[in-house]
Amino acid sequence: MATRVRQAVWDCFSEARPTVQLVFLLRYLAAAGLGSPGGFPHPSRMLVGAAGWFLATTAIYLFNGVADRPEDIRNGSTRPIAAGRLPTRTALTAAGLLAAAGVACSFAPGPVAGALVALYLLLGYAYSGPPFPLKSTYYTCTATGLAAGLATYLAGFVAGGHPLDEALLVFAGMMTLWMGGVGGVAKEFSDIEGDRSAGRSTWPIVLGMAGETRLLRLLALGVALTFWTFASLYSTSLLWCAATVLLGALAVVVTAGVLHASADRSERRRPYIAFMWTQHAAHLVLGISLVAGPPV
Structure with a gap:
């Protein structure tokens, strides 16, 4: 049982694309650091907020992996969902838990940071989910990428607690x-x-x-x-x-x-x-x- 759980956790992490998760975390920390040249007023809150953003991003990419399963199989992807190692039900359950944990953590720097992660999760759903997935056209896909990047830097800046x-x-x-x-x-x-x-x-x-x-x-x-x-x-x-x-x-x-x-x-x-x-x-x-x- 424990082995299966560890494998499922690892497959969820792999499906969410670790290199992408890392760069979103780096964006958040970069904005917090540039906004805080004199040091962080509340470093523990900022770090909890960063963890929340990481969890939310992982949830978004897990959900995207479920939504992209048919196309990923057609493209020959070896990621866990397309390869059949990670059941879609398990991935969706994990995505929901990660999203909830991400929202809870993201309120640590304050209500604005919490509201931003909620909007970020809605954007992630809109990118992959019905009724009109934003990933379907080049212009909505690109606009979503721009919005996700900007939201991440904005959340990091808010967590940094210093003037722009x-x-x-x-x-x-x-x-x-x-x-x-x-x-x-x-x-x-x-x-x-x-x-x-x-x-x-x-x-x-x-x-x-x-x-x-x-x-x-x-x-x-x-x-x-x-x-x-x-x-x-x-x-x-x-x-x-x-x-x-x-x-x-x-x-x-x-x-x-x-x-x-x-x-x-x-x-x-x-x-x-x-x-x-x-x-x-x-x-x-x-x-x-x-x-x-x-x-x-």
Whole structure:
């Protein structure tokens, strides 16, 4: 019994995509840190709030895994639900428990933080659930990604308990565009078959492989160069973060540039991998810069 429970917990965690969970947590902590250069007024409340956001994000992605099961099977996904290792009923039960725990924890920094996580969970449901899943069209899918990123930074800022500053505005704004714009396009390359079978109108289905590639390369370079410009003008301590994103944008450009119509799923996933690791790297660089000194 204990072994089955441990396996179910691990499968739920794996289904929720640990690398994605980590970057959402990093977003929350980044906003809290940039909003708190003098230290956190209530560090324990902030950490409980961060745990709540992590739990809520895990619930959202578990629910998405259940909703995406037919398409994931069509795409050849090896995640637990598509592979049949995690029953959908177990995943839905876990998602409900995680969502409830996430809401409870997220009220620790205050009522505004709690209200934000409730709205965040509603957004997560709207993305995958009936009556009109926002994942079905390229424009609603991208808008949802932007909203989820912005909500995470806003929740972290609220938990930080300090006035808004230029560094937070620049970093959160640019990384939200990186997530919703660049990531929203890059993630669709590897799921074309399943999305088409489900009747979705995603970026590659609407624009074709060549059109989506051009759009992705333009977005990646555009966001990176804009980040560098704003960091130079308003918060020079973010220049290392901007440089990290610029290097990541070049990786996205290169990996997207070599794609062709007959590329297999692993090849089509490379731009997304470059996008994802750029997010992690930029937030880690920010953490190092905050430890080294306050933003200027």
